[in-house]
Amino acid sequence: MIELEQLQHxxxxxxxxxxxxxxxxxxxxxxxxxxSMQKLEExxxxxxxxxxxxxxxxxxxxxxxxxxxxxxxxDTKDMKKQLQDFERKLHTxxxxxxxxxxxxxxxxxxSQYYPQKALLTEIKDMSILMKGLKEKDYIIIIMPYxxxxxxxxxxxxxxxxxxxxxxxxxxxxNRKSISLKEMDGERMLLMSNIGxxxxxxxxxxxHTKFIIQNDRSIFYDLVELSSLPSFTSDYVMKTETMPQxxxxxxxxxxxxxxxxxxWYLKENEIKLKSLLYHL
Amino acid sequence: MIELEQLQHxxxxxxxxxxxxxxxxxxxxxxxxxxSMQKLEExxxxxxxxxxxxxxxxxxxxxxxxxxxxxxxxDTKDMKKQLQDFERKLHTxxxxxxxxxxxxxxxxxxSQYYPQKALLTEIKDMSILMKGLKEKDYIIIIMPYxxxxxxxxxxxxxxxxxxxxxxxxxxxxNRKSISLKEMDGERMLLMSNIGxxxxxxxxxxxHTKFIIQNDRSIFYDLVELSSLPSFTSDYVMKTETMPQxxxxxxxxxxxxxxxxxxWYLKENEIKLKSLLYHL
DNA sequence: ATGACTTACGTCTAACGTAACAATG
DNA sequence: CATTGTTACGTTAGACGTAAGTCAT
Numbered sequence: 049m050i051e052l053e054q055l056q057h058x059x060x061x062x063x064x065x066x067x068x069x070x071x072x073x074x075x076x077x078x079x080x081x082x083x084s085m086q087k088l089e090e091x092x093x094x095x096x097x098x099x100x101x102x103x104x105x106x107x108x109x110x111x112x113x114x115x116x117x118x119x120x121x122x123d124t125k126d127m128k129k130q131l132q133d134f135e136r137k138l139h140t141x142x143x144x145x146x147x148x149x150x151x152x153x154x155x156x157x158x159s160q161y162y163p164q165k166a167l168l169t170e171i172k173d174m175s176i177l178m179k180g181l182k183e184k185d186y187i188i189i190i191m192p193y194x195x196x197x198x199x200x201x202x203x204x205x206x207x208x209x210x211x212x213x214x215x216x217x218x219x220x221x222n223r224k225s226i227s228l229k230e231m232d233g234e235r236m237l238l239m240s241n242i243g244x245x246x247x248x249x250x251x252x253x254x255h256t257k258f259i260i261q262n263d264r265s266i267f268y269d270l271v272e273l274s275s276l277p278s279f280t281s282d283y284v285m286k287t288e289t290m291p292q293x294x295x296x297x298x299x300x301x302x303x304x305x306x307x308x309x310x311w312y313l314k315e316n317e318i319k320l321k322s323l324l325y326h327l
Numbered sequence: 328m329i330e331l332e333q334l335q336h337x338x339x340x341x342x343x344x345x346x347x348x349x350x351x352x353x354x355x356x357x358x359x360x361x362x363s364m365q366k367l368e369e370x371x372x373x374x375x376x377x378x379x380x381x382x383x384x385x386x387x388x389x390x391x392x393x394x395x396x397x398x399x400x401x402d403t404k405d406m407k408k409q410l411q412d413f414e415r416k417l418h419t420x421x422x423x424x425x426x427x428x429x430x431x432x433x434x435x436x437x438s439q440y441y442p443q444k445a446l447l448t449e450i451k452d453m454s455i456l457m458k459g460l461k462e463k464d465y466i467i468i469i470m471p472y473x474x475x476x477x478x479x480x481x482x483x484x485x486x487x488x489x490x491x492x493x494x495x496x497x498x499x500x501n502r503k504s505i506s507l508k509e510m511d512g513e514r515m516l517l518m519s520n521i522g523x524x525x526x527x528x529x530x531x532x533x534h535t536k537f538i539i540q541n542d543r544s545i546f547y548d549l550v551e552l553s554s555l556p557s558f559t560s561d562y563v564m565k566t567e568t569m570p571q572x573x574x575x576x577x578x579x580x581x582x583x584x585x586x587x588x589x590w591y592l593k594e595n596e597i598k599l600k601s602l603l604y605h606l
Numbered sequence: 607a608t609g610a611c612t613t614a615c616g617t618c619t620a621a622c623g624t625a626a627c628a629a630t631g
Numbered sequence: 632c633a634t635t636g637t638t639a640c641g642t643t644a645g646a647c648g649t650a651a652g653t654c655a656t
Contacts, residue, residue, distance in 0.1 A: 067611065076648090077647070083647095103654090108413075117406075124328075131395070381637085383636065
């Protein structure tokens with residue numbers, strides 16, 4: 049049987065044009081290459097080179113062999129990579145989500161019930177999540193609506209309600225509730241990477257200038273120190289310390305309340321049962 | 328670098344289900360297989376099996392690896408075959424022809440001017456010849472008509488005239504010439520594998536019952552011993568001894584005369600120049 | 607005379623098989 | 632206890648590099 053190493057020798061020889069240079073590049077002695085090429089010809093049962101006493105060069109068959117060898121070596125590299133990717137996927141619990149809060153919640157549950165697995169969490173657009181679920185890039189995705197599908201199971205597992213977080217001096221600071229429209233037109237602080245909420249804010253508050261901050265601690269500093277309104281939610285308030293200098297006002301619109309559903313392929317139900325049981 | 332031998336071990340193990348049986352089938356000792364599989368895992372940097380103290384079986388990654396390995400081994404076999412075919416082609420002078428006479432003539436010339444090459448000669452339908460020329464299965468094809476083409480050169484090199492070969496007692500035995508139509512309706516002797524002539528006979532003499540013989544010596548015996556009419560040609564009469572008990576009568580129709588053209592790809596002109604010069 | 611490839615030769619690695627071991631059913 | 636897979640160990644084949652040989656520029 050031919051060896052992949054011989055094929056590697058062949059294409060290195062082609063690149064270097066002489067056996068001597070190829071030997072240097074391969075960190076082997078030059079006679080090894082002579083023998084390697086001789087053996088390759090024997091095993092393929094074809095002649096690959098034209099030889100004179102001190103010159104060896106590719107013949108037509110040799111050129112074809114080199115191009116085929118190159119493809120074959122690529123394929124083996126692909127094979128290795130494919131196997132490694134496959135194995136990593138086997139040991140990774142990948143969740144995609146449309147929003148941060150349910151992702152944090154779900155991430156906790158997963159690391160609790162599947163502690164041996166690596167955890168991969170991503171916030172992505174919903175179209176990408178759908179695609180990723182079907183192509184098994186994610187074992188679970190978190191979506192803000194239900195689905196009826198032959199392959200996909202969908203179960204609700206948490207709700208999130210948004211609030212306005214207003215400085216005490218704000219003109220609405222003492223209201224019982226506010227609508228999104230009423231607040232539209234000011235400047236507001238906003239975290240980045242908040243998934244589908246971002247699209248919701250832009251749609252329902254088109255005249256608002258959002259000052260987007262991607263560092264969470266700086267965001268909290270700004271909430272504390274500036275007089276800019278911002279958003280918060282019931283989930284955030286349960287898990288983080290509440291700002292002292294703020295009034296928290298419920299948002300009236302239905303868009304400010306989301307129910308999150310955990311979607312997974314039905315074929316994975318068994319794998320997921322210990323998690324699903326505890327949601 | 329992984330070795331193809333290891334991949335062969337892998338799929339043999341999969342077929343045999345235990346290392347021991349696989350070792351027998353591979354004619355190696357069983358510890359060799361243990362080590363081979365361990366090394367394969369190391370080199371791929373993935374785990375392929377689940378092991379207990381005296382049991383080893385494929386895990387999911389291993390199953391994927393086996394299927395990929397199988398494809399890869401197929402590819403190497405294909406590579407070897409492809410190279411051998413290519414080399415054979417390089418050393419073969421392949422001619423396809425629509426008729427036997429020009430093929431004999433051309434074959435002689437080729438073995439004269441390219442004695443180092445193997446000679447492959449075939450009589451085939453003209454559509455197959457065209458295809459074979461374009462796909463380089465033939466370096467030359469012999470056709471009964473001319474062509475004007477960007478890629479193909481065509482040069483006339485011989486003519487062949489058919490005659491009726493009649494027993495002395497035949498009613499037309501003393502004619503100066505005969506038409507095909509006049510002879511239509513009798514039984515006639517015919518060689519098989521005569522290329523496009525066969526189609527011509529059937530078209531121009533639809534009522535004739537042809538008794539087809541594929542052994543040339545038996546054909547000549549029958550010509551000598553039977554009273555059945557047959558065909559011959561100027562080329563055949565030049566190269567073979569003429570039958571004594573026959574009258575040779577020219578055929579009037581233009582279909583009974585062919586001019587043969589040698590077609591080849593223009594890109595091969597240089598390779599063929601010594602032959603073409605002597606046609 | 608320098609650099610190319612092949613062949614010859616002595617060394618030593620690493621792959622092999624046997625044997626011993628451990629576990630299962 | 633028969634069978635399976637892994638580990639230990641001694642042997643040897645074969646792959647390596649050095650050196651020598653031959654040819655070309």
